[in-house]
Amino acid sequence: MTESKLYIEGGRKLRGEIFVHGAKNSVLPVLAATLLSGGQCRIHNCPALSDVFSSCRILRSLGCKCRRDGDTVEIDAREISDYEISEELMREMRSSIVFLGAIIGRLRRCRLSFPGGCELGPRPIDIHLAGLRKLGVKIIEDHGVLDCTLSGTVGGADITLNLPSVGATENIMLAAAIGSGETVIRNAAKEPEIADLAGFLNACGADIVGQGTSTVTVRGVERLHGAEYTVMPDRIVAATYMGAAAITGGELMLRGVRPADMYSTVAVFEQMGANVYPYSDRIYISAKKPLNAVKTIRTMPYPGFPTDCQPIVMAVLTRARGTSVIVENIFENRFRAAPELVRMGADIKAEGKVAVIEGVSRLSGAATVATDLRAGAALVVAGLSAEGTTTVSNLHYIDRGYESIETALRGLGAKIKRV
Numbered sequence: 401m402t403e404s405k406l407y408i409e410g411g412r413k414l415r416g417e418i419f420v421h422g423a424k425n426s427v428l429p430v431l432a433a434t435l436l437s438g439g440q441c442r443i444h445n446c447p448a449l450s451d452v453f454s455s456c457r458i459l460r461s462l463g464c465k466c467r468r469d470g471d472t473v474e475i476d477a478r479e480i481s482d483y484e485i486s487e488e489l490m491r492e493m494r495s496s497i498v499f500l501g502a503i504i505g506r507l508r509r510c511r512l513s514f515p516g517g518c519e520l521g522p523r524p525i526d527i528h529l530a531g532l533r534k535l536g537v538k539i540i541e542d543h544g545v546l547d548c549t550l551s552g553t554v555g556g557a558d559i560t561l562n563l564p565s566v567g568a569t570e571n572i573m574l575a576a577a578i579g580s581g582e583t584v585i586r587n588a589a590k591e592p593e594i595a596d597l598a599g600f601l602n603a604c605g606a607d608i609v610g611q612g613t614s615t616v617t618v619r620g621v622e623r624l625h626g627a628e629y630t631v632m633p634d635r636i637v638a639a640t641y642m643g644a645a646a647i648t649g650g651e652l653m654l655r656g657v658r659p660a661d662m663y664s665t666v667a668v669f670e671q672m673g674a675n676v677y678p679y680s681d682r683i684y685i686s687a688k689k690p691l692n693a694v695k696t697i698r699t700m701p702y703p704g705f706p707t708d709c710q711p712i713v714m715a716v717l718t719r720a721r722g723t724s725v726i727v728e729n730i731f732e733n734r735f736r737a738a739p740e741l742v743r744m745g746a747d748i749k750a751e752g753k754v755a756v757i758e759g760v761s762r763l764s765g766a767a768t769v770a771t772d773l774r775a776g777a778a779l780v781v782a783g784l785s786a787e788g789t790t791t792v793s794n795l796h797y798i799d800r801g802y803e804s805i806e807t808a809l810r811g812l813g814a815k816i817k818r819v
């Protein structure tokens with residue numbers, strides 16, 4: 401059965417209100433952490449995403465009970481029967497590497513296959529492994545399998561990451577939460593999703609401070625217990641819908657968001673000339689005037705401009721007046737939306753870390769292919785403003801990070817359907 405495609409008739413201004421679902425990049429490590437809790441957990445504001453379903457499959461394969469009830473996921477992690485994640489499950493979702501720290505923390509043993517590279521280029525885990533080894537985890541890497549053992553409890557360590565890796569920070573927090581020593585993580589990632597994971601772990605009885613700063617301290621505790629927790633809203637999905645409003649000259653109220661996580665993203669939309677009004681839990685955006693180019697955008701670790709928003713903002717800038725320059729500092733292969741946008745009439749020259757975008761007065765609909773999650777979202781955003789019909793295939797990438805993107809956009813007046 402061939403995979404479905406999105407069909408988008410561009411040229412309609414988006415208007416209305418949308419509730420932004422829970423953050424994929426928070427719910428994934430939080431679901432891994434439920435395994436560490438050893439108890440019964442209820443996680444609210446869980447988005448219906450394929451990566452979330454994959455995480456539930458991994459939890460079940462390890463012996464947990466996992467049940468969805470609307471946007472709440474109930475996990476019973478009291479009985480764990482396995483410490484190994486199958487290669488098939490590891491390949492299904494690259495970020496399942498975050499289960500490594502949770503399984504080691506709970507069972508002192510873990511076997512999993514190297515996470516496949518992904519569309520953004522090789523996804524090394526050297527920083528994860530260096531940190532875990534400093535905690536005393538013995539890791540044997542051979543034939544693409546990681547075999548990890550920890551004798552005794554985690555005695556704490558002073559770990560400096562050689563770059564503020566989100567996943568490595570999360571894995572070390574998970575592996576160090578149960579233990580008898582104090583673990584200091586320096587040059588830690590400061591993304592809000594790290595603070596969300598720490599929030600959940602502390603609700604389970606962990607003792608973590610400094611989350612959101614570059615030094616996170618985890619004081620090991622004897623054991624954890626289950627907890628109830630609500631996951632933060634997805635700041636990248638919010639930025640995507642802001643892009644859809646901006647490129648179509650529409651106006652949008654985003655509900656259930658946390659503007660405090662989005663200053664650098666909001667700043668870029670303001671530089672484009674959109675009117676953006678952040679309130680406590682919502683953001684209003686309108687773009688009545690044609691957009692201006694943004695001289696230079698550099699993706700940086702949080703609180704800098706997020707790499708995940710870069711493809712989406714690139715799509716919007718194809719319609720802005722003037723020349724914009726984007727420097728992608730985080731991933732080495734993250735301009736993959738560019739050739740597809742060029743097929744739609746965009747004027748983009750991407751070379752290494754730098755992309756130069758000359759705004760054009762119109763985009764024309766084309767048959768396009770999503771190459772990764774955010775590049776796929778960028779094509780949808782561009783299609784909303786292109787004349788004629790744009791099709792986007794490889795929707796499985798988009799479904800990893802967006803809950804029924806066509807339903808959300810149709811609710812805002814877009815002519816879009818999945819066939």
Ligand code: EPZ
Binds near residue numbers: 428
């Ligand atoms: C998380 O990936 C997110 N994924 C990514 O979102 C996001 O783009 C990224 O953080 C940066 O913000 C999840 O949270 C599930 P990193 P992660 O470790 O943890 C290099 C999306 O679209 N690196 O901070 O894998 C790495 O190659 C996804 O939702 C090493 O060299 O990101 C990259 O260049 C895409 N060695 C940079 O660091 C390591 O051991 C940042 O990676 C680890 C990372």
